[in-house]
Amino acid sequence: MGPGEGRRTSYGSLEARGVSRREFLRTCAIAAAAVGLPGWTVGEIAEAAVAGGRPPVIWLHFQECTGCSETLLRASHPAVSDLILDLVSLDYHETLFAAAGKQAEEALHDAVRKNTGKYICVMEGAIPTRDNGIYCKVAGRTATDLAKEIGLKAGAIIAIGSCAAWGGIPSADPNPTGAMGVPQFLKSAENAPYLKGKAIVALPGCPPNPYNLLGTVLQYATYGTLPDLDSLGRPTFAYARTIHEDCPRRPHFDAGRFVERFGDEGHRHGYCLYKTGCKGPRTHAPCSLQQFGEVVGAWPVGIGHPCFGCTEQALAFRVPLHTTVEIDRPTPPDTYPPIHADHGGVSTAAVGVAGLTVGALIGAGAMAAKKLGASKGEGKGENDKEA
Numbered sequence: 001m002g003p004g005e006g007r008r009t010s011y012g013s014l015e016a017r018g019v020s021r022r023e024f025l026r027t028c029a030i031a032a033a034a035v036g037l038p039g040w041t042v043g044e045i046a047e048a049a050v051a052g053g054r055p056p057v058i059w060l061h062f063q064e065c066t067g068c069s070e071t072l073l074r075a076s077h078p079a080v081s082d083l084i085l086d087l088v089s090l091d092y093h094e095t096l097f098a099a100a101g102k103q104a105e106e107a108l109h110d111a112v113r114k115n116t117g118k119y120i121c122v123m124e125g126a127i128p129t130r131d132n133g134i135y136c137k138v139a140g141r142t143a144t145d146l147a148k149e150i151g152l153k154a155g156a157i158i159a160i161g162s163c164a165a166w167g168g169i170p171s172a173d174p175n176p177t178g179a180m181g182v183p184q185f186l187k188s189a190e191n192a193p194y195l196k197g198k199a200i201v202a203l204p205g206c207p208p209n210p211y212n213l214l215g216t217v218l219q220y221a222t223y224g225t226l227p228d229l230d231s232l233g234r235p236t237f238a239y240a241r242t243i244h245e246d247c248p249r250r251p252h253f254d255a256g257r258f259v260e261r262f263g264d265e266g267h268r269h270g271y272c273l274y275k276t277g278c279k280g281p282r283t284h285a286p287c288s289l290q291q292f293g294e295v296v297g298a299w300p301v302g303i304g305h306p307c308f309g310c311t312e313q314a315l316a317f318r319v320p321l322h323t324t325v326e327i328d329r330p331t332p333p334d335t336y337p338p339i340h341a342d343h344g345g346v347s348t349a350a351v352g353v354a355g356l357t358v359g360a361l362i363g364a365g366a367m368a369a370k371k372l373g374a375s376k377g378e379g380k381g382e383n384d385k386e387a
Contacts, residue, residue, distance in 0.1 A: 028218070030211065037219065048222040055221050056119040058111055058150060059093040062136050062143040063170040063179055064125030068161035069095050071207040074293060087221055088120065094138070105139050112153060120220065121154035122213075123147065126163040126170040127185045130178030144185070148194070151186055156220055157200045159183060160213060162310050165204035165234075172317035181313075183233055199226055202233040206310035209290045212238045234284070234311075242328055243280035243307055246288040249273065262304075273301060277322035279309030281330075 028045045032038075037045075059069075090096065091111035097104050111119065125143075128135040133142035151157050159182035162168040170179035183200045185191065203212050216235060219227055227235040244250065252258070253272040260266060260275060274281065280288075280301065287307070292298045300307055306322065309315030319325065 032215070032218070037215075041222070045218055045222045054087055054089045055155070055217075056091045056111055056115045057088045057093075057122060057217075058091055058108065058119055058154070059122040059124065060146060060150060061094050061138070062123065062125030062127055062147070062164070063177070064161060064163045064168070066095055066124070067207045068124050068164075068205075069093070071292065072210040072213065075210040088217060091115075091119070108150075112150060116153045118155045120156045120158060120217065121151050122158045122160055123151065123164045123182045124160050126167050126179040126181060128170065128177035128179045129185065130176070135177040147182065147185060148191060151182070152191070152194045152198075154198075156226060157182065157186070157198065158203060158213065158216060159200060159233075160203045161208055162204040162206045162316060165202035165311075166232075166313040168206065169317050199229065200233050201226055201229065201235065203238075204234065204311040205285060205287075206308075206316065208311075209238070209286060209292065211290055212286070230284075238286045238290075239284040239311065241284065241286075243283045243285055243288045243301070244278075244327065245329075245331075247272075247280055247301060248288065249301065267304060270304075273304075273306045275324060276306050277320070277324055278306035279312070279315050279319070279325055280307040281327035282315060282325050283307050283309045283312055285311045 025042065025046055029039070029042045032042050032045055061069075092104070092108045094104070097107075099107055125136075127133070127143045127147055129144060133144035136143040138146060159165045163170055163179075164182045166181040166184070167175075167179050168181075170177060171181075181202070183202055186195050186200060201216055203216070205212070212235065215237065216227055219225060227237055230236055230239060232239075244253075247253075249270060249272045252270070253274060257266060257269075257271040258275040259271045259273050262276065272278070278301065287299045288301070291302065297303060308321065309319065309325075315325070
């Protein structure tokens, strides 16, 4: 994708690629639901996309594996890659650019110059700070310089993936490059004055679900606002709850059914993985609700492995994989009323007495009905005779 390419009407370009209007609206609805917007906003999102009012996006890569970009490209129904490339004007992305070298650099600086204060800057990867940042360079410039120059001139900043959100695997001990997340770097004492209170959206995950990015960008493109964020800058629509709270294996946890070791009977029956080191009780992420590639079970717990805690700085790449952790915000297990009320047992004799009683009542009722009928007949005859 070259610089400035793709500034056509959003739905028209999607239609040219065989995406129906129904599919387009369906994806807008999915994104609206993901970001917590009500159903009536779907029309406004679609209208904003069709109107072509797409914010420019500059996507920077630092210390990372490009997995966040790759998972975005592999979403479907229709491809989120198609949708997001047409909802925004992607003016710079090293992985997706057809341009290279001088042409790519010119596109980057031209986009910054024309859209200062308006563009969305998406940063993927950690920022190494040790030894003047020499451990990550693009076009001869360090990641620290690029993050400050490009990030601080943006209208909105999104740190996508755990590496960008809090440091990820590059920051694991002993952290030889001094890697840190984008929010930590830009909010440091040195850079905070230039940030001027600008919010930084963190989308941790290794990789994060692409719909988290899509929902955030759609809201910004439609309303010019960002979703509600928690104290770590994460959108509450995706990171307010722990995986444990919505895990499909939660009933087994409540019932005390646990996998004791991999491959045992409990593992084969899909029991809770907490004892084998599942970090779900302390991991704030939507994985148990929004699974990858729209494939049911396409996440670690779904394939029988404990959650790794990749969204949490205190867990991922720090706590051993199969170490059991404390439960964050523990709640009591679900309880249900007994099927039978506790009234004691019913003996055979009691059943017999009850049967006799019911039989007597039925017999008495029949006799009463017979007498009532006879009485009515007698009365009728007397009346007729008098007449």
